[in-house]
Amino acid sequence: MFDPFPPCPGPPEWRVDWETLDATYPWVRNLRGCPQDPARHAEGDVWTHVRMVCEALASMPAWRALPELERKIVFTAALLHDVAKPACLRTEADGRVSSRGHSWRGAIMARRILWRMNVPFAYREQVTALVRHHLVPLYLVDRDEPQRLAIEVSQTARTDHLALLSEADARGRLCPDPNRLLGNITRFTEICHGLNCLGQLYAFPSDHTRFLFFRDPSRSPQTVVPDDFSCEVILMSGLPGAGKDYWIQHHLRGWPVISIEKIRSNLGIASPHQAHGEVVNRAREIARHYLQGGQNFVWNATNLSRQVRAECVRLFADYGARVRIVYREVSSDRLSYQNRHRRHRIPASVIERMLDRWETPDRTEAHQVDWIVD
Numbered sequence: 001m002f003d004p005f006p007p008c009p010g011p012p013e014w015r016v017d018w019e020t021l022d023a024t025y026p027w028v029r030n031l032r033g034c035p036q037d038p039a040r041h042a043e044g045d046v047w048t049h050v051r052m053v054c055e056a057l058a059s060m061p062a063w064r065a066l067p068e069l070e071r072k073i074v075f076t077a078a079l080l081h082d083v084a085k086p087a088c089l090r091t092e093a094d095g096r097v098s099s100r101g102h103s104w105r106g107a108i109m110a111r112r113i114l115w116r117m118n119v120p121f122a123y124r125e126q127v128t129a130l131v132r133h134h135l136v137p138l139y140l141v142d143r144d145e146p147q148r149l150a151i152e153v154s155q156t157a158r159t160d161h162l163a164l165l166s167e168a169d170a171r172g173r174l175c176p177d178p179n180r181l182l183g184n185i186t187r188f189t190e191i192c193h194g195l196n197c198l199g200q201l202y203a204f205p206s207d208h209t210r211f212l213f214f215r216d217p218s219r220s221p222q223t224v225v226p227d228d229f230s231c232e233v234i235l236m237s238g239l240p241g242a243g244k245d246y247w248i249q250h251h252l253r254g255w256p257v258i259s260i261e262k263i264r265s266n267l268g269i270a271s272p273h274q275a276h277g278e279v280v281n282r283a284r285e286i287a288r289h290y291l292q293g294g295q296n297f298v299w300n301a302t303n304l305s306r307q308v309r310a311e312c313v314r315l316f317a318d319y320g321a322r323v324r325i326v327y328r329e330v331s332s333d334r335l336s337y338q339n340r341h342r343r344h345r346i347p348a349s350v351i352e353r354m355l356d357r358w359e360t361p362d363r364t365e366a367h368q369v370d371w372i373v374d
Contacts (some may be wrong), residue, residue, distance in 0.1 A: 004119045005072040006079055007057040016054050027113055034086045037097050042174035047086045047342055053172030054078050063164050074161050077130035078168055080110040087350040090174045096341035103254050105130035112355045115330045121373040125360060129157035130165050137188035138168035138181050150191050151202040151221055152214065155363045159192045208322075213365045217315065227324040230294045233366040235289075235312055235360050238328035239354060241339035244300060247328055247372060252298055256290060258283050260301035261344070284315060291319035305357040309365055324368040325361045334374065 005018045006025060011255075021028050031047035037227065044048055059347060068263055072317050083124040084106035085099040107128045114124040140146045153159060165231055203223045204210035207217050211285045213219045227306045234252065236244045248257060263280045283299070290297045303309050309325065310317040314325050360368050 004114075004117050005076055005123075008072045008075045010068070014058045014064065016051075016058055016165065018051065025111070028079065030086055031082065034089060035097050036085070036099070039096070040173070040175050044173075046082050050082055051172075051175055052081065053081070053168045056221075057121045057164070057168035057172040060164065061170065063168075069123070070161065073126050074117075074130065074164055076114075077110075077127045077161075079136070080106065080113070080127065081131050081165065081169065082106065083113070083131070084109050091176075098122065103132055103135050105372075108356065108358055110122075110226065111358055111360065121329060121371065124146045125156070126158060126161070128360075130162055133157050133162055134165050134169060137163050137185045138286070139184065139189045139290075140171065140191065141184050145217075146191055147195060148217070150195055151197060154195075154197035154200070154202045158199055159197060160189070162194075163189050170343060171347055201363075210363065211317075211367045227322075228320070230320040231291065232296045232322045232324060233291075233316040234296075234298045234325060235303060235309060235316075235325045236298060236300045236328070237325055239308065239335060239351065239358070240302060241342055241370075242328040242330050242336050243338065243374070244326075244328045247326065248298055248300060256295065256297040258286050258297060258299050287315060288319075291316065291321060301336060302354065304354055304359065305360045306365065307362060308360075311367060312318070313345070322362070322368075323366040325366045326370045326372060329362050329371070331374070 004078060007020050009016050024187070028047075029048070034046040036044075036049065038048060041049055043052060054075065063074060066074065082099075082102060084102040087109070088099040088102040089266060090098050090104055091101070098294055110131045111124065111128045114127060118159070119127070120363070133156075134155055136149065140149060143149055149160070153162065166185050166188070167182065170185065171180055175181070189198060195202055197203075202221065202223060204213065206227070207225065208225050209221070210225050212225055213221050234255070238244050250361065260279060260283055263282050267282070269279060287297070287299065299312055301313065303325075313323050335351075336348075360371070365370055
């Protein structure tokens, strides 16, 4: 039976097959020789650190006790947790080596890698969430609002799995304060347990309460807010060729559609990078007309980054709309096939640049998120 995951240690030896991992995955080999701050990582380069983390994870009784699929998810996250350090490598003004932003960039890189490995969507997103948040348990207690961050993280990552990954990350290094890091992880699990989100989503009393909580830092997560929407806006998201137009035609027949691609065509703008502000401003004018009239509509564009989606959602929410994100995805091979048969084919180089900012929508962004994956 086909197994898309990298080789994972299993009983009875629980051995990490580094020979196969190094030979099969260039993103593992790419870690070799990438320096780290010796004050935090005296063990050496990133490749050495990742090996130590994976070995530490494979030796942990709590990880071994997980069901096989969960072991594979957490182990894959351990392999990928620092995958972006070479891309984020820089020398700071004080001369120290830094890889700031590697967890965010690493989640995007992990998503692309696992998508092309045909790891199923739900499992892939669990891995990418662990990569994205792998530093949180190590430093949560130092944050101004640790409970708020724990609630946010629980919306995408299994916090119990995240604690295991972070423990392996702390044990798989040579640093001055390993016991402090392990204590921070224990405190992270205690906070999540107290919020009833250890290993599960934090439960909000309503979708609207959740939506407002992530838009307004002053809001309580348990204050129920009545639903009083002027209309509903559906924000499409997905790579070109993923089937967004097809889904709209079959599920939202009769809804007005604001299509960024069609507006660009109507304005005679050939390139997606040419006069983009003019295209978006025109789309916003149309959207305000619908919003002021309390009319449901669809906003159809790729909307691949969280920042771009947030700008749209802010506009819709300001007019009291209920916001639903519909995300469409197909496999890498299917996307290539469908893109080749589009009326306006997107060059492969453009798709690759889009993948550099590919963030899957999550529950912190809208009242409702639907992931429609073929």
